[in-house]
Amino acid sequence: MLRFALRRLLTFPLLLLVIYTCAVLLLLAAPGTGLEGGEKELPPEVLQQKKIAYNYERMTPDGRIEPVPWWERYFWIWPRRLVWDGDLPAHQYEDWTVVEILRSALPVSLQLGVLALGIAVVLGIGGGCAAVAFRGRWLEHLSVGLCLIGISLPTFVIGAVLLIVFALWLRAVPVGGWGSPTQAILPAVTLALPYAAYIARLTRSALLDAYSEDYIRTARARGVSEFRVLFDHALPNALLPVLSYLGPAAAAIFTGSFVVERIFMIPGMGTHVVESINNRDQTLILATVLVYAVFLASFNLLVDLLYGVIDPRIRVGAQHT
Amino acid sequence: MNGAQPGVWNRFRRHHAAVAGAVLLLLMFAACVISLPWSVHGMRHQQLTQALSPPSRQHPLGTDEVGRSLLWRTLYGGTLSLSLGLLAAGVAVVIGTTYGALAGYVGGRTDEIMMRIVDVLYALPYMLLVMLFTVSIGAWLQKAGVLGGEWARFVVLTLAIGGVSWLNLARVVRGQVLSLREQPFIEAARALGLPTTRIVFRHLLPNLIGPVVVFGTLAVPQAILQESFLSFLGVGVQPPQATWGSLAADGVRLLNPVRFDWWLLVFPCSALSLTLLALNFVGDGLRDAFDVRRER
Numbered sequence: 001m002l003r004f005a006l007r008r009l010l011t012f013p014l015l016l017l018v019i020y021t022c023a024v025l026l027l028l029a030a031p032g033t034g035l036e037g038g039e040k041e042l043p044p045e046v047l048q049q050k051k052i053a054y055n056y057e058r059m060t061p062d063g064r065i066e067p068v069p070w071w072e073r074y075f076w077i078w079p080r081r082l083v084w085d086g087d088l089p090a091h092q093y094e095d096w097t098v099v100e101i102l103r104s105a106l107p108v109s110l111q112l113g114v115l116a117l118g119i120a121v122v123l124g125i126g127g128g129c130a131a132v133a134f135r136g137r138w139l140e141h142l143s144v145g146l147c148l149i150g151i152s153l154p155t156f157v158i159g160a161v162l163l164i165v166f167a168l169w170l171r172a173v174p175v176g177g178w179g180s181p182t183q184a185i186l187p188a189v190t191l192a193l194p195y196a197a198y199i200a201r202l203t204r205s206a207l208l209d210a211y212s213e214d215y216i217r218t219a220r221a222r223g224v225s226e227f228r229v230l231f232d233h234a235l236p237n238a239l240l241p242v243l244s245y246l247g248p249a250a251a252a253i254f255t256g257s258f259v260v261e262r263i264f265m266i267p268g269m270g271t272h273v274v275e276s277i278n279n280r281d282q283t284l285i286l287a288t289v290l291v292y293a294v295f296l297a298s299f300n301l302l303v304d305l306l307y308g309v310i311d312p313r314i315r316v317g318a319q320h321t
Numbered sequence: 322m323n324g325a326q327p328g329v330w331n332r333f334r335r336h337h338a339a340v341a342g343a344v345l346l347l348l349m350f351a352a353c354v355i356s357l358p359w360s361v362h363g364m365r366h367q368q369l370t371q372a373l374s375p376p377s378r379q380h381p382l383g384t385d386e387v388g389r390s391l392l393w394r395t396l397y398g399g400t401l402s403l404s405l406g407l408l409a410a411g412v413a414v415v416i417g418t419t420y421g422a423l424a425g426y427v428g429g430r431t432d433e434i435m436m437r438i439v440d441v442l443y444a445l446p447y448m449l450l451v452m453l454f455t456v457s458i459g460a461w462l463q464k465a466g467v468l469g470g471e472w473a474r475f476v477v478l479t480l481a482i483g484g485v486s487w488l489n490l491a492r493v494v495r496g497q498v499l500s501l502r503e504q505p506f507i508e509a510a511r512a513l514g515l516p517t518t519r520i521v522f523r524h525l526l527p528n529l530i531g532p533v534v535v536f537g538t539l540a541v542p543q544a545i546l547q548e549s550f551l552s553f554l555g556v557g558v559q560p561p562q563a564t565w566g567s568l569a570a571d572g573v574r575l576l577n578p579v580r581f582d583w584w585l586l587v588f589p590c591s592a593l594s595l596t597l598l599a600l601n602f603v604g605d606g607l608r609d610a611f612d613v614r615r616e617r
Contacts, residue, residue, distance in 0.1 A: 011441075014441075015441055022450060026453045026457040026458070029461050030458075030460045148598060149594075152598040153594050154593065156549075160573045160576060163576070252448075258448060259550055262554065263573065273449060277452050278456065280456075289449055296446055300443070
């Protein structure tokens with residue numbers, strides 16, 4: 001277990017490097033630096049100053065100005081200024097450092113993501129269990145039908161409908177923004193629904209698989225109640241595929257929140273990601289890519305470890321079973 | 322051994338939801354493609370005097386903010402959405418099948434390395450990379466003058482979405498190939514001295530038709546959905562090109578408490594959702610039809 005965890009931990013920095021390099025290559029492929037300004041041309045002196053401030057060019061000791069090689073900028077100067085000095089400025093909001101932007105946006109996205117993940121897990125597992133517990137009755141058909149709709153509707157459509165019904169017609173919750181618990185309900189539910197639907201489907205099919213196993217028949221033969229057969233015997237094993245889905249799902253929820261943040265006007269990471277990509281704000285793009293990479297890699301690692309804890313059969317390198 | 326498994330069609334036919342989905346899909350596709358000669362021009366024709374008019378005899382689905390008929394735009398958008406979905410799924414199927422089959426058939430160290438690469442790719446922040454890829458490569462293509470501005474984005478989007486959705490298929494195909502390559506008929510082919518590529522493409526792949534078809538079908542709605550997200554975020558196809566996703570996104574953008582132009586939201590969203598639903602039904606039906614183990 002420990003060796004397995006250590007080995008996965010060692011691939012962590014490698015993974016970060018791969019993702020970061022991909023992003024750098026994509027940035028290099030596009031023309032321009034994102035400093036030139038959009039509609040109005042910058043005076044050459046200002047552009048020069050900016051290029052020096054963002055390490056595209058630098059002053060040599062004898063007063064000449066020379067370009068900084070791209071590999072040095074992307075792989076040494078910027079990472080150092082981002083992580084160590086913390087003073088790497090964003091291209092589009094010049095008065096802000098990347099670290100300050102991340103510090104204000106990240107907690108918002110995290111809260112939204114965690115809330116949505118919680119809702120998705122509870123609704124999904126609950127729905128899957130309900131579908132199996134009421135096999136062949138209308139509740140199963142309802143659950144299965146809702147799942148298909150949940151998978152087929154894009155998030156922004158669900159969000160728009162919820163917004164119209166609950167915020168505009170019923171006036172039960174605010175239209176958008178962030179800060180109070182009531183403002184978090186709609187976006188979290190919107191974000192959670194597709195994943196809840198998928199988890200419900202997974203739970204249902206895994207439960208049905210488990211029901212055809214011998215140990216369930218044994219449990220029934222021993223006179224265990226149908227309720228306990230479901231929750232004590234079938235569910236723990238059915239949770240494994242759900243768990244392995246949670247890693248990618250958590251990752252997708254955090255990145256998927258771009259859309260939800262846009263609908264509900266939430267000042268999270270999504271806004272910055274989209275704007276930085278559209279404005280070619282290179283420093284902010286690289287920083288957000290790194291943040292997401294760290295997230296995804298940690299989630300996958302966490303799920304792998306949990307998997308080993310829950311299912312003794314795949315406890316890698318375990319001393320006892 | 323022949324690729325076409327007996328009874329697949331019969332099992333599929335008994336799956337009523339899947340058949341209904343297939344029929345709906347065919348109708349939708351036919352409507353979009355047949356109307357293409359008119360919708361190509363109709364989707365660009367602006368009548369500012371009739372901007373944002375609700376559905377009427379003249380404009381059955383209403384008009385958008387610059388007075389373009391939503392009927393033509395929805396039909397045209399459907400053509401783009403469906404073709405993007407099919408092309409992206411095609412890209413994914415080609416990459417995934419080849420990659421998985423090679424890894425599984427060659428085996429050993431190569432297999433190990435190829436599958437570790439898939440593991441690494443699994444952990445990439447896709448939405449982000451696809452957005453970055455679309456914008457960067459799109460700008461590059463446009464500057465290089467390889468493709469016109471409007472189409473550069475479409476091609477890049479297709480490649481980007483297809484290029485990130487082959488991972489699952491590669492894993493499934495590899496697993497199947499691992500068990501198939503030990504079978505006597507492959508051994509016979511090898512004993513005959515056939516070259517590896519011929520064994521893989523002539524003898525192995527026809528037996529994988531089931532999982533490939535199922536994953537290919539389910540990749541289409543995924544691709545359409547992803548494109549709609551990107552369009553919503555403003556990184557999708559370039560206006561005045563339209564897809565269902567970008568039309569729905571426009572509808573959401575024009576949403577306000579004062580006036581509710583419902584047709585802008587309802588029609589593209591219904592077309593999109595119905596198609597996705599139909600595709601998912603067909604995919605599920607195919608899965609059940611090919612998967613003998615879970616036959617009802």
